[in-house]
Amino acid sequence: MTVTEQLPPDLATEGGAPRTLLRLRPEVVVTAQGDDLELSHPWGRQRVHALGSETVQRLAALTHSQIDVDELAASGRLFHLLQRFPYLVTTTLADPFGEPLASAVPIARSAGLPGVVRPPASVVLSRFAYLRRLPEEHAGACVLESPTAPFRLTLHQPAAGAFVAAVTASRSVAEAALLAGLGPAAGQALAGLLAGAGFLDDGATGEPPLWDFHDLLFHARSRPGRHDYPSGGVFAHPEVEQLPAIPGTGAREDGTGIDLPVPDWDAVLARDPALSEVLEGRRSVRSYAETPVTLDQLGELLYRVARVRRIIPGDPSDPHGYDIVDRPYPAGGATGELEVYLSVVRCDGLVPGVYRYDAAAHRLRPRPFAGPADEAAFRELMTAAWRATGCTVDPQVLLTVTSRFGRLSWKYSQIAYALTLKHVGVVYQTLYLVATAMGLAPCGLGSGDTDAAARALGLDWTAESSVGEFLIGSRPADVPRTAHRFTDMVAQAREG
Secondary structure (H helix, E strand, C coil), X not given: CCHHHHCCCCHHHCCCCCEEEEEECCCCEEEEXXXXXXXXXXXXXXXXXXXXXXXXXXXXXXXXXXXXXHHXXXXXXXHHHHHHCHHHEXXXXXXXXXXXXXXXXXXXXXXXXXXXXXXXXXXXXXXCCEEEECCHHHCCCEEEECCCCCEEEEECCHHHHHHHHHCCCCEEHHHHHHHHCCCHHHHHHHHHHHHHHCCECCCCCCCCCCCCHHHHHHHHHCCCCCCCCCCEECCCCCCCCCCCCCCCCCCCCCCCCEECCCCCHHHHHHHCCCHHHHHXXXXXXXXXXXXXXXXXXXXXXXXXHHCCCEEECCCCCCCCCCCEEECCCCCHHHCCCEEEEEEECCCECCCCEEEEEECXXXXXXXXXXXXXXXXXXXXXXXXXXHHHCCCCCCCCEEEEEEEECHHHHCCEECCHHHHHHHHHHHHHXXXXXXXHHHCEEEEEECCCCHHHHHHHHCCCCCCEEEEEEEEEEECCCCCCCCCCCCCCCHHHHHCC
């Protein structure tokens, strides 16, 4: 028996084929002004003139009702208007009685009207597509999204999700429909909607070959332009109290800690090289002198790079007010979410182990190991740092930069994690420049072990996690500290 012969009775034989319904996005506001109107929507506003009162009324009705695409196409002027603003139109695939199966919602201005195109004989889902459930207020529905698609596909029925699961392998539409429990016409229509919305790998245009799934998704969702989610300082969590600007004492910390000396301004200015000498001399140093870095050197480095210079209290009467954290490096929103931990192997004046830098008090707070598991995690952390240098450096001191994510996500949506990574980059450059000026050996690392860091530092990785690693050690005498001229390839490049 063929796949087609096994198919269950179809909608087309039980009262009609699937319907394609159009309506305006819920956020669109239509303001009629005689024969003219204004469309307000998430991407801005448009004014349209001389439409005629009937077209204006029909368009306004589409903010709360749907219309069959065939009926709309016959209306001429209204259909032409929607084709001008396709990113404002939701397309729903429904049964003959209007019960929705799936809806394509445009999430970028590049979206067109997806329609229900004729899919190829065999179909397969894009490798960038992913399925997730919606929050509780949308219980029972889930969405299909992809950084390469300008639509979000809401799947209203389990059969639609089953069809998507079926096309994770290349299959004929008929076979996928059979596996999902859909009739042939419904399967054909759903495959057409997936194709029109950009969720299928058509094999023709090809998919970005050099992107990993998570990287492309992160890029597309952390910048405006390819999604319609609220982005920026939208304060989306008013019910949650903002984390304190300065973290409290950790569970594994005991005692008063180690007060670090405060550098003398005049002494630092007297010995520091010029900025240009430091910039041109900056490089990663992956070897150390026999004598390790000292506690005083670490104290000066941390003070100049990561201390809290001042706290500017927020207005308690402002629901969006929060304490501003002023540090030597710039940060979006001045949230001050980054913290620094030291994992010490060799340092003159410090016992090996883990310490948290108390940036307000300029103090190191020891975090003693609670047992063999913590000690093992510390060794894992050091091993990960060693591997990150190509197995060339036995660390003296590893600085782990962590992020208290809530300090950012309380205010920012969509861009919070991207912001914290930008802040880490600023910290890296500041560490490089200050360490170079001080004659230390700096080396930023490109990766670290998130789980080992959480265990070694005593953190809940979902609340505060490592986002950067940086090695500091004593600089060998044969590695120049600064440069005394510019180096470039300008002449070579100009000659071609």
